[in-house]
Amino acid sequence: MNIFRVTAIALTALIAGAGPGAADDYPSRAITMIVPFAAGGPTDVVARIMAEGMRHSLGQQVIIENVTGAAGSIAVGKAARAAPDGYTLSIGHWSTHVVNGAIYSLPYDLLTDLAPVSLLVSNPQLIVANPKVPAADVKSLVEWIKANPGKVSAGTAGAGSASHIGGIYFQNFSKTDFLFVPYRGTGPAMQDLISGQLQIMLDQSSNSLPQVQAKQIKAYAVTSKTRLSVAPDIPTVDEAGLPGFYISVWHGLWVPKDTPKPIVDKLAVAVRAALADPATQKRLLELGQEIPPVNQQNPAALAAFQKAEIEKWWPLIKAANIKLD
Numbered sequence: 001m002n003i004f005r006v007t008a009i010a011l012t013a014l015i016a017g018a019g020p021g022a023a024d025d026y027p028s029r030a031i032t033m034i035v036p037f038a039a040g041g042p043t044d045v046v047a048r049i050m051a052e053g054m055r056h057s058l059g060q061q062v063i064i065e066n067v068t069g070a071a072g073s074i075a076v077g078k079a080a081r082a083a084p085d086g087y088t089l090s091i092g093h094w095s096t097h098v099v100n101g102a103i104y105s106l107p108y109d110l111l112t113d114l115a116p117v118s119l120l121v122s123n124p125q126l127i128v129a130n131p132k133v134p135a136a137d138v139k140s141l142v143e144w145i146k147a148n149p150g151k152v153s154a155g156t157a158g159a160g161s162a163s164h165i166g167g168i169y170f171q172n173f174s175k176t177d178f179l180f181v182p183y184r185g186t187g188p189a190m191q192d193l194i195s196g197q198l199q200i201m202l203d204q205s206s207n208s209l210p211q212v213q214a215k216q217i218k219a220y221a222v223t224s225k226t227r228l229s230v231a232p233d234i235p236t237v238d239e240a241g242l243p244g245f246y247i248s249v250w251h252g253l254w255v256p257k258d259t260p261k262p263i264v265d266k267l268a269v270a271v272r273a274a275l276a277d278p279a280t281q282k283r284l285l286e287l288g289q290e291i292p293p294v295n296q297q298n299p300a301a302l303a304a305f306q307k308a309e310i311e312k313w314w315p316l317i318k319a320a321n322i323k324l325d
């Protein structure tokens with residue numbers, strides 16, 4: 001190998017921080033966490049809680065950068081292209097780091113262009129509606145939608161987002177049809193659901209629960225086998241007449257590929273410290289989030305889970321032939 005190539009490799013390694021003691025002084029400055037949806041939505045809320053929790057053990061600020069569009073795939077692309085130095089993090093979830101790969105022709109590979117750091121939290125969706133929707137339960141909601149063709153709109157965070165896929169599966173389960181209206185996140189969509197611009201939404205519990213509790217919207221069911229401990233009066237989809245309509249929006253944290261292992265390990269330690277912190281746990285649990293066991297809070301567990309989710313969902317999503325209109 002000639003001297004120029006050796007120098008180039010050494011320089012790359014140095015820049016990528018893969019040199020000896022790469023993590024010794026990491027982090028020496030603020031870290032950016034790229035959030036793939038609009039501020040105020042469920043991903044943004046999880047990101048800000050985790051950023052605050054991780055700050056303590058990292059000793060540096062974790063700054064949130066909301067990058068929206070194309071159901072989060074623009075943000076994930078920006079993270080994948082970032083320098084592998086530990087100063088750019090990609091937070092996302094089931095739709096951004098699994099579903100998008102089956103819907104968009106992405107300029108990056110979800111499994112090889114990002115390196116996993118850790119699973120974070122997961123929450124089910126709620127079937128929610130504006131209070132003026134004259135249906136008291138799922139059965140009457142389905143009948144009302146069918147009786148009002150062309151008059152029912154559901155908010156989504158874009159084609160392929162969790163709220164969109166949840167909406168499509170709800171249509172399949174209930175044999176209903178209604179319009180999907182895309183937003184830059186279900187944070188902004190929620191404002192239009194409350195105002196009555198939208199009638200329904202399949203929304204992550206973390207986003208809808210505060211509005212349900214404030215009686216700004218109403219919930220018909222939770223897309224999980226058991227009721228939420230923080231919202232015991234919301235029936236499960238099994239109890240509500242949609243047996244097996246389970247959706248869990250799990251979150252994870254990634255970095256660009258080739259980020260040095262000592263840096264990835266430091267970030268995983270910071271995630272575990274945040275998820276073990278009682279104040280962080282309280283904020284997450286009251287939003288209906290579930291914290292994974294500690295032995296799942298590591299890069300290998302996220303890598304295995306994400307791969308299994310891709311193998312499970314890509315054939316289903318592709319068969320659903322979802323349009324990017």
Ligand code: MLT
Pocket residue numbers: 037038041042043044156157161162163164184185186187203204
């Ligand atoms: C958001 O943060 O807006 C959500 O992840 C979007 C969704 O649940 O579809």
